Amino acid sequence: MSDEGEAVVAAVAAVADRLxxxxxxxxxxxxxxxxxxxxxxxxxxxxxxxxxxxxxxDPEPMAVVKTAGKTLLSEVGGASGPLxxxxxxxxxxxxxxxxxxxSSVAFAETYLEKVQDRxxxxxxxxxxxxxxxxxxxxxxxxxxxxxxxxxxxLSKAVAAAQRxxxxxxxxxxSKGRASYLGWRSVGHQDPGATxxxxxxxxxxxxxxxxxxxxxxxxDHAESPTIPDGEVTED
Amino acid sequence: MKKLINDPDxxxxxxxxxxxxxxxxxxxxxxxxxxxxxxxxxxxxxVGIVSGGGSGHEPTHAGYLGEGMLDGAAAGEVFTSPxxxxxxxxxxxxxxxxxxxxxxxxxxxxxxxxxxxxEMVEMEGTDxxxxxxxxxxxxxxxxxTSGRRGVCGTIxxxxxxxAKAAEGADLxxxxxxxxxxxxxxxxxxxxxxSCITPEKGEATFDLPEDEIELGIGIHGEPGVExxxxxxxxxxxxxxxxxxxxxxxxxxxxxxxxIVNGMGGTxxxxxxxxxxxxxxxxxxxxxETWDAWVGDYMTSLDMEGCSITVxxxxxxxxxxLGAPAETPALTxx
Numbered sequence: 001m002s003d004e005g006e007a008v009v010a011a012v013a014a015v016a017d018r019l020x021x022x023x024x025x026x027x028x029x030x031x032x033x034x035x036x037x038x039x040x041x042x043x044x045x046x047x048x049x050x051x052x053x054x055x056x057x058d059p060e061p062m063a064v065v066k067t068a069g070k071t072l073l074s075e076v077g078g079a080s081g082p083l084x085x086x087x088x089x090x091x092x093x094x095x096x097x098x099x100x101x102x103s104s105v106a107f108a109e110t111y112l113e114k115v116q117d118r119x120x121x122x123x124x125x126x127x128x129x130x131x132x133x134x135x136x137x138x139x140x141x142x143x144x145x146x147x148x149x150x151x152x153x154l155s156k157a158v159a160a161a162q163r164x165x166x167x168x169x170x171x172x173x174s175k176g177r178a179s180y181l182g183w184r185s186v187g188h189q190d191p192g193a194t195x196x197x198x199x200x201x202x203x204x205x206x207x208x209x210x211x212x213x214x215x216x217x218x219d220h221a222e223s224p225t226i227p228d229g230e231v232t233e234d
Numbered sequence: 235m236k237k238l239i240n241d242p243d244x245x246x247x248x249x250x251x252x253x254x255x256x257x258x259x260x261x262x263x264x265x266x267x268x269x270x271x272x273x274x275x276x277x278x279x280x281v282g283i284v285s286g287g288g289s290g291h292e293p294t295h296a297g298y299l300g301e302g303m304l305d306g307a308a309a310g311e312v313f314t315s316p317x318x319x320x321x322x323x324x325x326x327x328x329x330x331x332x333x334x335x336x337x338x339x340x341x342x343x344x345x346x347x348x349x350x351x352x353e354m355v356e357m358e359g360t361d362x363x364x365x366x367x368x369x370x371x372x373x374x375x376x377x378x379t380s381g382r383r384g385v386c387g388t389i390x391x392x393x394x395x396x397a398k399a400a401e402g403a404d405l406x407x408x409x410x411x412x413x414x415x416x417x418x419x420x421x422x423x424x425x426x427x428s429c430i431t432p433e434k435g436e437a438t439f440d441l442p443e444d445e446i447e448l449g450i451g452i453h454g455e456p457g458v459e460x461x462x463x464x465x466x467x468x469x470x471x472x473x474x475x476x477x478x479x480x481x482x483x484x485x486x487x488x489x490x491x492i493v494n495g496m497g498g499t500x501x502x503x504x505x506x507x508x509x510x511x512x513x514x515x516x517x518x519x520x521e522t523w524d525a526w527v528g529d530y531m532t533s534l535d536m537e538g539c540s541i542t543v544x545x546x547x548x549x550x551x552x553x554l555g556a557p558a559e560t561p562a563l564t565x566x
Contacts, residue, residue, distance in 0.1 A: 073350065074319040077310070078343045082318055086350035118346055120380070176342070180376060 282328030297562030339384025372449030423540030
């Protein structure tokens, strides 16, 4: 087993554990503005994914991610299956040559593109996209412009995702089931953005354990939450 | 609550086995899936037509498997979209090499899972196209949708696309006629009672004895208005007016209609509604070319009905009137 493959398998297991821990919290968030199944669906799906990737004979990053995605597709169902699972499957070929700074950025961008395309959601719609867009943009900029190591860049991305999650609280939902509530969705944190943050936090934890720890933690107060122009875009 | 079920978890599985046992010469089940296909699928030289969605809407969808309609249908759990991997198997089993049209009802889960499945089979070289049915004129966005819901008009999409495919048309042409039906059809429904899902075992929404809900969807999700009980004629008037306003048809236009039962309403009442529907259409100067009455797309045991009106031209009349041989619908 390659170190990289091992790391990705460990990441899937870590996400599964975390989502099991957060199961009722996510369901509580979802019951406020959705149909109260997000916690159970995600916990069940990732547990199955962890099991499936643990059984892989020669787990390379691409195969692990693809297997996890396919398992989520069949276990999670609803809209979350295609959004979380389908996007992993489609982004997995970016990891064909293993985990590098470049391939990680390409993977993150393809994943985001697929989520946005599939869900037809933009920043400000109160969905997982609100966490993903700032995270992926931050990750890309940190790697490509600021020349940061991938793990340090991921750490900044997680902080950006957290700000994105916070951003979902005061806004009105305009996509997904919560949009039916209109103004009544205001004041509630989006469950999809929240689970996306948890997944990223676990990725960071595992990446930190396998790679080099970031030299300094990102400043949570810096940089705007949302890239300019994203909110008003049609 | 009294129901003819065993374990709620097994309802869909056992229903599918029962369907196969009822129509062994017409349908078969793909192993380890909730997908039923025509016994002879994939049909050589023919574009495949597939559909699917949550269970609880029987005879939709597997009831329309057969000559002149669907090649395959995927059943999700009750009121839950089938998963993308099952849909991937569905599309694969319907493809004879001529491509597959996916007829999707506009519910977020259905749309996303079908699209994901479509992209996956495309990666493996299958030609797929899709249409999204959004015939419900009652609400613009709902608990389950961005945009209008897909309801009973879907059956006419299956019928027209199925007939076109049976003629040997290519995928583009089959998709075109499916979209043509979608562009010309409108539906609105209403509920006298809530449905009871096997899992929950009680009414999914509370509808007092002296009230009805107008504009409801096929999962019992909220409609546009809750009112006092009205007569059959008043209800028919209300539903028909809304559909006709949406379609905005010219005088003398020929139409096809469906009075669809939601599962718990007797035929007697559906015919009473149809009588009034046809009077109203006549009053509007519309000519009924064909009128279907029955349970085509249900909502478990919900009492109520929907009214569908589809404007037809020579092409659609030929397709909608073409022969079909399926468990739930036969046209000769």
